[in-house]
Amino acid sequence: MNRIHELRSEYHRQLCSSVLGRRDGIPNNADRSSKVSRKIAERLLQFLPYPLCTPPPDQTVGTRFEKATASFLQKSFSLLKHIRPGRWGFFVAETARSIEQFEQYEHLKFLSQAIVEHPDLAAILGSDYIIKPDIVIGRYPLDDQEINAEQHLLEGEEFARYTPLRKRNRPAETLIFHASISCKWTLRSDRAQNTRTEALNLIRNRKGHTPHIVVVTAEPLPTRIASLALGTGDIDCVYHFALPELIRAVEESNSESQKEMLDMLIEGRRLRDIADLPFDLAI
Template identity: 50%
Template sequence: MPSIADVSNRPSREIATSVVAKIGKTKSYAEKPAGQTAGSMFETACQNFIDDCFKQLLHLRPGAFEVAKGQAIAQFDQYAHLEELRILSDKNKELRTLLGSDYLIKPDVVVLRHPEPDASINRNRLLVDDTVARKTALREANGVKPTLHASVSCKLTIRSDRVQNTRSEALNLVRNRKGRLPHIVAVTAEPAPSRIASIAMGTGDMDCVYNFALPELVETLREQERETLELVETMIDGQRLRDIADLPLDLVI
């Protein structure tokens, strides 16, 4: 049984089995990895995929980009003020109670852009010096932190009790930023269309949701004559759901 299937849900089992068969060669384990272990493995797979692809697309989006795991958003230029809030709240119990800790987000995978040295900016002609552009996050000389280019939430599977975590993290990224909003996306291997829809449907929370095998999923739903095919097609036509192959190119924009 594929690890992405909900063993207590027959449609999930049937869809997952067909999708995995269409993918082709897969890796089997003597024992199914624990939930957190499997989730971490999926995050690493997503990180490696984005990193490998981004390196091939630098001619479309030049810059000192890095793809990483486990980095809190306060480490980035748009959210550096959140670290100051944390320090103040640690010293003040009333302030800590008022603010809570929901804003202290650590995305599964991030794409960050390091600031550029002036020599790189001035490569073709003199554009910046000590008298201009003293606040931009692109200049290394301004002593700024890296810019958060993209936040990627990685969900091997989707369960109803965890859906709101993804949405709340996205909304916190939107509300708490100072400066440019990063790409906010989710990647999942969930086979059940209704569960994918719980994250993908609607507007404003995130840019888009990406499925790890969307063509195989659509083909499976069509072959099995599932009513949920219409739901998936609605999400695709509404630009709420795309295949993982679209993600690196979308992040270049």
């Protein structure tokens, strides 16, 4: 068995033991008001070969989903060091560094300070610059010894004095923002819009290169996933926590419209499996 497959199975086992289950006989990632959502979600559960838990309170589901997803990504991404070398930090929302501590968004702290000192600015500037991703991946810059490891590339400070990849150019522990990962246990229209707004703010407010901006979801209904996945310009891609299992569940639901939408999302490269994400982060 390949290692990514093992980590994916471990991820599903963790979700089943801490998040995924039935409440009043209905999977807790289904929309109770939608018959097809309940049907697909139920079939999806049957394709996950692990005991289910008693669902936790709704207010804790998101945090548990974030932690499990971050753990999977950190473990799987560490296996790709030969493809994407570097030292990386993984931060979940409740313990995450402020976005202002990352290279591309460091300037936002001056804006925050200005608003504290001059509250009237808040009415002018709003709060669109305040971004709190669920999971952040940052890259630590390199010292000159690491840069010169294979051949002597740099010496002193005359050249390459501004690149953030060189540790001596920036304040201590200023990480480079590599990826923003939004975790959505389910998707509703308001959540999709909030996620798009956050993505656009990451793009608009940065200084430097754009980080990866992706979404991970356990939503069972393809038309709901489409509310976020369709279109380009904000989200790189949406990743399902169990896409092969979802494909089988949708096929057995006998809903032609849901199957057509799922096929469109996959063939249009707007929806992928969680196992694809570590490799896409290595790009």
